[in-house]
Amino acid sequence: MSLVITGASLLGEKTADLYVDDTGLLVDSAPAGAETIDADGLVALPGLVDLHTHLREPGREDAETVLSGSRAAALGGYTAVLAMANTTPVTDTAEAATRVWELGREAGLVHVQPVGAVTRGLAGEELAELGLMHRSRAGVTVFSDDGKCVHDARVMRRALEYVKAFGGVVSQHSQDPTLAGPTACCHEGELSGRLGLPGWPGIAEEVVVARDVMLARHTGSRVHVAHVSTAGSVEVLRWAKAQAERDGTWSVTAEVTPHHLLLTTDLLAGYDPTFKVNPPLRPQEDVEALRAALADGTIDAVATDHAPHARHDKEHAFVDAAFGMLGLETALGVVRTALPGLSWADVARVMSVAPARIARLADQGRPLEPGSPAHVVLVDPDAAVTVDRDASASLSRNNPWHGRTLTSHVVHTVFGGRVTVRDGALA
Amino acid sequence: MKHLLSVDDLSTDEVEALFATAADMHDVQSREVKKLPALRGRTVVNMFFEDSTRTRSSFEIAGKWLSADVINISAKGSSASKGESLRDTVLTVCAMGVDGLVIRHPASGAALQVSQWVDAGVVNAGDGTHEHPTQALLDAYTLQRRLGSLRDRHVVVVGDLTHSRVFRSNVQCLTKLGARVTVVAPPTLMPSGVGTWSAAAGFETSYDLDAVLPEADAVMMLRVQRERMSGGFFPSAREYTVGYGLTRDRLSRLRPDVPICHPGPMNRGLEIAADAADAAQSVVLQQVSSGLAIRMAVLYHLLAGEGA
Numbered sequence: 001m002s003l004v005i006t007g008a009s010l011l012g013e014k015t016a017d018l019y020v021d022d023t024g025l026l027v028d029s030a031p032a033g034a035e036t037i038d039a040d041g042l043v044a045l046p047g048l049v050d051l052h053t054h055l056r057e058p059g060r061e062d063a064e065t066v067l068s069g070s071r072a073a074a075l076g077g078y079t080a081v082l083a084m085a086n087t088t089p090v091t092d093t094a095e096a097a098t099r100v101w102e103l104g105r106e107a108g109l110v111h112v113q114p115v116g117a118v119t120r121g122l123a124g125e126e127l128a129e130l131g132l133m134h135r136s137r138a139g140v141t142v143f144s145d146d147g148k149c150v151h152d153a154r155v156m157r158r159a160l161e162y163v164k165a166f167g168g169v170v171s172q173h174s175q176d177p178t179l180a181g182p183t184a185c186c187h188e189g190e191l192s193g194r195l196g197l198p199g200w201p202g203i204a205e206e207v208v209v210a211r212d213v214m215l216a217r218h219t220g221s222r223v224h225v226a227h228v229s230t231a232g233s234v235e236v237l238r239w240a241k242a243q244a245e246r247d248g249t250w251s252v253t254a255e256v257t258p259h260h261l262l263l264t265t266d267l268l269a270g271y272d273p274t275f276k277v278n279p280p281l282r283p284q285e286d287v288e289a290l291r292a293a294l295a296d297g298t299i300d301a302v303a304t305d306h307a308p309h310a311r312h313d314k315e316h317a318f319v320d321a322a323f324g325m326l327g328l329e330t331a332l333g334v335v336r337t338a339l340p341g342l343s344w345a346d347v348a349r350v351m352s353v354a355p356a357r358i359a360r361l362a363d364q365g366r367p368l369e370p371g372s373p374a375h376v377v378l379v380d381p382d383a384a385v386t387v388d389r390d391a392s393a394s395l396s397r398n399n400p401w402h403g404r405t406l407t408s409h410v411v412h413t414v415f416g417g418r419v420t421v422r423d424g425a426l427a
Numbered sequence: 428m429k430h431l432l433s434v435d436d437l438s439t440d441e442v443e444a445l446f447a448t449a450a451d452m453h454d455v456q457s458r459e460v461k462k463l464p465a466l467r468g469r470t471v472v473n474m475f476f477e478d479s480t481r482t483r484s485s486f487e488i489a490g491k492w493l494s495a496d497v498i499n500i501s502a503k504g505s506s507a508s509k510g511e512s513l514r515d516t517v518l519t520v521c522a523m524g525v526d527g528l529v530i531r532h533p534a535s536g537a538a539l540q541v542s543q544w545v546d547a548g549v550v551n552a553g554d555g556t557h558e559h560p561t562q563a564l565l566d567a568y569t570l571q572r573r574l575g576s577l578r579d580r581h582v583v584v585v586g587d588l589t590h591s592r593v594f595r596s597n598v599q600c601l602t603k604l605g606a607r608v609t610v611v612a613p614p615t616l617m618p619s620g621v622g623t624w625s626a627a628a629g630f631e632t633s634y635d636l637d638a639v640l641p642e643a644d645a646v647m648m649l650r651v652q653r654e655r656m657s658g659g660f661f662p663s664a665r666e667y668t669v670g671y672g673l674t675r676d677r678l679s680r681l682r683p684d685v686p687i688c689h690p691g692p693m694n695r696g697l698e699i700a701a702d703a704a705d706a707a708q709s710v711v712l713q714q715v716s717s718g719l720a721i722r723m724a725v726l727y728h729l730l731a732g733e734g735a
Binding site for chain 2: 029146188189190191192193194195197199201229270271312313316317318320
């Protein structure tokens with residue numbers, strides 16, 4: 001189906017029409033018989049790319065499936081998501097990765113790119129079949145034990161060395177388990193002290209980030225820091241990026257979640273597990289540092305860490321409740337609310353272009369110009385939308401934004417020329 | 428009073444009112460027939476998700492002496508490990524027509540969370556390393572009976588503050604009643620951020636027990652929780668005792684009228700020497716009987732009043 005999108009403001013700047021032919025490519029003139037979308041007053045961005053999504057399939061299909069997560073992603077303006085490996089069973093073989101990739105193709109709403117585990121069973125001991133996952137149809141390029149840190153420096157070194165053979169990247173969940181113990185669930189600080197909650201100190205993240213950038217430099221490899229949450233990590237990243245640029249032989253990239261850009265640890269005062277997330281919400285000074293780092297490019301990308309949970313997995317005492325919160329449908333609105341001064345070009349950079357580059361998804365994050373695949377999101381920049389958790393396409397309801405009003409709203413999403421979201425609803 | 432989750436929920440007047448009721452309840456303990464009809468027809472469930480002998484029996488006796496029907500449920504092993512959510516577990520119990528739920532849970536905040544799910548009045552009988560409000564009330568009540576008033580009295584609280592719910596509730600209760608409080612522990616057993624928190628909450632911190640002990644009007648020793656000591660919080664038991672134990676030597680330097688409290692169970696020879704535990708000024712056993720009176724008062728205020 002060919003498509004004409006009229007009157008959109010490209011990256012919030014010049015107004016132009018976009019033409020999509022029936023192969024799903026952007027072209028330079030209107031195809032005959034095309035469907036028209038009136039995008040007057042809307043901002044057009046390349047389709048968003050999420051480096052960090054938990055789709056829960058296989059294993060916890062009661063919380064999310066590849067299909068339901070794809071729906072949520074499309075509603076959030078995404079055209080590609082990277083599905084984390086901590087499923088049951090773990091995505092640590094070519095077969096498992098291919099299965100997730102196939103489920104994504106069957107859903108057909110976004111590109112679902114599986115992330116492979118770094119170590120077998122996420123156990124942190126033996127490397128998973130990294131090369132076979134890369135060679136599979138899924139073409140895995142990002143590897144992560146997310147949910148757990150690859151704590152053993154020797155294993156991390158070997159993983160970084162090994163993925164160089166095919167241009168892979170290791171995405172690290174930076175959490176030293178000896179500094180943030182097995183029950184750590186709250187930012188370690190005054191509030192955790194008063195509430196009697198086991199603390200998760202920022203230093204537990206920072207020492208791993210520091211170690212890993214040195215390992216990346218030593219191995220000449222690519223490391224990606226998942227969900228950065230502290231000002232100290234930002235300082236390390238700023239230094240490391242300067243070194244990497246000077247050396248030109250290795251690289252470090254980093255992501256921040258929408259919730260770490262807007263929510264603070266104070267929300268835990270009522271022990272509401274909706275706000276229990278890993279890494280934990282941090283104090284305002286960390287939030288400010290993360291915003292600044294995203295704006296100046298020290299942090300490359302926004303990634304949702306969309307973590308759906310069945311209601312009963314959150315209805316435990318705080319320390320026993322599951323970590324994580326939903327994020328796919330609200331990410332753009334949260335980023336716009338947290339950083340109202342961020343230009344649309346910068347929004348595209350951190351939510352589409354950079355994530356596609358890091359994951360090496362050649363078809364994603366492309367400029368909206370002839371020859372590019374038609375992955376497009378059209379946003380109403382002035383809309384103020386109050387989030388209703390019951391209106392979510394996700395199978396789960398652990399939504400920290402329920403009842404909050406966020407600015408900007410995804411009106412239409414186009415994935416490979418196909419309209420997946422029209423007028424704010426699944427097409 | 429709908430629930431008792433934290434000392435912070437109580438005004439000074441409410442604390443004093445509880446103490447007045449507790450004094451009446453205390454008198455019941457010396458009667459031949461220790462029974463009041465106040466909670467006849469009411470059902471109280473003691474739901475304990477972790478082991479406890481003294482607190483559970485204290486609540487059980489308190490409920491029975493007030494003529495409530497008291498049921499003990501040992502839920503150790505936690506609903507989480509059985510696969511059931513905490514919410515489902517407590518809703519199931521409360522569906523049996525429970526008026527009061529006394530809950531002990533190893534997780535901080537559990538009592539507050541439970542109170543948001545059930546209609547019954549909830550008493551926090553200790554939640555993780557967060558609070559133990561009835562312990563704080565009974566400690567303050569014991570000291571008030573001993574010292575007359577707590578206003579401007581200097582209470583020194585010593586021990587494993589990081590893991591102590593007793594400490595967190597006690598500083599609130601004691602400062603509410605006008606006491607000056609100094610908490611003492613090695614830096615590794617001070618809760619994180621306590622420097623900022625203590626200033627706002629009106630208590631002082633110290634690493635030096637010998638420096639503060641001479642000014643003490645009361646000493647409250649806390650148990651060193653050996654089961655939580657895997658993290659290398661101090662080098663050895665011997666070093667802890669030398670630095671922070673109420674040793675025979677320190678006992679000899681205390682004024683003889685300074686009461687010594689301990690919430691129990693005591694590690695004799697570690698945080699408290701046997702001589703101190705058994706000293707004339709030790710109020711450890713009075714704390715136990717005060718505890719019964721306080722818990723009777725709490726259940727009475729929670730369940731016997733209008734609208735209960």
